[in-house]
Amino acid sequence: MRFTSLRLRLVLVFGLVALTAAVTASGIAYWLNREAVLTRAQDAVLHDFKDELEDRAGVLPADASREELRQAAEQMSRSSQNFSVLLMSTSPDGQPITAPSAELDQFTLADVPLSLREAVNREQKLTAANPSPYHVYWQRTVDENDTPCLVAGARIADGPTGYMLKSLEPEAKDLNSLAWSLGIATALALVGSALLAQAAATTVLRPVHRLGIAARRLGEGKLDTRLQVSGTDELAELSRTFNRTAAALEHRVAEMTARDEASRRFVADMSHELRTPLTAITAVTEVLEEELDAETGGIDPMIEPAVRLVVSETRRLGDLVENLMEVTRFDAGTARLVLDDVDIADQITACVDARAWLDAVELDAERGVMARLDPRRLDVVLANLIGNALKHGGSPVRVSVRVEDAPAAPLAQLAPLTPHVGHSAHDVGERAEQVADADAGAEGAEDSSEAAGKVLVIEVRDHGPGIPEEVLPHVFDRFYKASASRPRSEGSGLGLSIALENAHIHGGEIAAANSPEGGAVFTLRLPLDASAAAEQAAVEQQAAARQRQRSGR
Known part of the structure; x- marks a missing residue:
């Protein structure tokens, strides 16, 4: 198939349109599902973390010991959301105390972004719409293994500060599965569009192909060429126009051929009819020419130029008639x-x-x-x-x-x-x-x-x-x-x-x-x-x- 063919261009256009539409739809669907999945998981984790922080850490004194913080953090981590917890407070001598939810837990203060820590410790102005000086803040990050995580933190007034780390790896796997599904759907849509484009191209190009063949036959002189027409679409109307044009051309050529044939017959008949009187005139001019060449001078010198003119013009007329007869034989194919x-x-x-x-x-x-x-x-x-x-x-x-x-x-x-x-x-x-x-x-003849x-x-x-x-x-x-x-x-x-x-x-x-x-x-x-x-x-x-x-x- 040539790269300049109309069929290939139609398939490519269909494919590009289908690919663009499928990629756009898949991208929008992925983005919407991603936001929905992450938002749902995030809201559940934050709600659970807030409740656990208020229930477990809220009862601790401001100068709670490390063991008290650790026990509270461990109880908080047993939540249904299964997140890691890090509690912080200040000792009586002003030294910071941190306690993770488990001794082997890798969650440390270094995993909490600095901006998040600053937001958590920032005291808000109390108003009727804001009864609490501190709020829960969160941020999505990735750990050292490029695993997506949710980090959140909040501070209790006159109490410890708590941070939470929740791995979003299950949600990421679900989103990856969704992305693969959308990619497969896009590929299937592309294949389907190519098949549809092929079918559409065949439907469209078959009449065009027949029209091209008919046009070539018409150009070869087969003026009785016509197309079978069915339907009412633009291609059917084009075929009807071709048939009308071919019929008009055949009629016009037939008229021209008839006139040409009539002209040839007229020239042939005229030449034939001229030969009889021309033969007689030629005989007379030959006699006059003999008189002109005679030594006795039988013609009046006054009319001698006229006689010579008649002789030369008669010869010219004879040559013209013979030439016309020859041309007529060529035109007639005889x-x-x-x-x-x-x-x-x-x-x-x-x-x-x-x-x-x-x-x-x-x-x-x-x-x-x-x-x-x-x-x-x-x-x-x-x-x-x-x-x-x-x-x-x-x-x-x-x-x-x-x-x-x-x-x-x-x-x-x-x-x-x-x-x-x-x-x-x-x-x-x-x-x-x-x-x-x-x-x-x-064909097959040999010339020796x-x-x-x-x-x-x-x-x-x-x-x-x-x-x-x-x-x-x-x-x-x-x-x-x-x-x-x-x-x-x-x-x-x-x-x-x-x-x-x-x-x-x-x-x-x-x-x-x-x-x-x-x-x-x-x-x-x-x-x-x-x-x-x-x-x-x-x-x-x-x-x-x-x-x-x-x-x-």
Whole structure:
């Protein structure tokens, strides 16, 4: 059990409260009983001593002999209270005479405190309220053996002075027994309070534990999580509040998911519907472009700029529609990998050559580095990264390739959990569940390929001004453009986002940074063998289909 747990704190608080209450009650009870016992014994002894002193010593003359004093003291000590007696008088020649109650008695005048002797011998003024010049005085002391004693004394007018010593050891033993009993009762009360605290903590913490589990399930995207509620206390009200909150959240997420799904369907339908007229427009613009390039000059020079603008904007619109279609496939989870064995150096060369970038790109890659990837999607990633570097950083753009050991956490497990702009929290919860399904489906699989545990790293570096620090976190966001003053540009704002999605579906990642030597660096990391990522993507798509079916119900 952790020392910071609520259960332990509750037990400690209960224990401290019970201990404080038990100790306080025991202390008060002990003090009250002690005073009662001592007062009762003291009153009985003093009353008996006073009576015996008046009856025995009161009849003695003022100049009584030692033997007379001893006999009187012995008779006084035979009282039911069994105390020692010491009588004192003055001889005719003025010498003090002392006589104990027994020859072997250890009670001497030295056992009587000086203050008590002074009080006993002090003569009081006679008044109507005080008919006697001398009174009985007492004091509690301890002897040389630390035994509690009661010492009392009184003087008889025109007679001897008597002192009494009474041992309070029986009363002390009774009080010690009482103290042990109260201590045991305190310990039992502490144990009982700990048991009660444990029971109370269990009663209180069980609903809290269930609430914590439900909150974690809710955070994992299982929005149908609810708590069983019984009772009318504060914890029951908290559970009802949680259920109402979860229901409202599920309803709100369902609405957002429905709107998001409707938006995706709208984009997909719009893109699909645009393709037909766009195909016709593209055909016309190709004819116009041929006329522009014809040596005969078949187009009026006055309208040539307008024709060129139409041609360029038509191409831009075509690229935008294709990008929207690709984004829609990623969002719908229908994107597929078509794997093939690819020579990376040849693939990069073909990508650069197809776009006439050979003079602007420096390639640092050894031939023979083979990877099992989707060539079409890798071409899209490379085209976007190199094209972006040429557009914003200028030539020359350097592309380097190397192979590294895979990190401790496979990229294929990390990438699918990355949320993208436009995805709801419910989508992230679905992605987490999909990855869990993928891990369960891939458990126990063995990969005997030589590429297992290796990562392909492709760096694309330009020599431009670099990427502003405030722009770096958003370079892969959809439709994001660094310059707000240039909302219209040749790009659609989807290129890098599509490149990142293509890297994710391979089980890889893309990172953007600024080089210390100047310029921006985009680092693409892909597994040398994306077979596992393809299988995982298939499992994810099946899980997403099941989730959509459950949501549809």
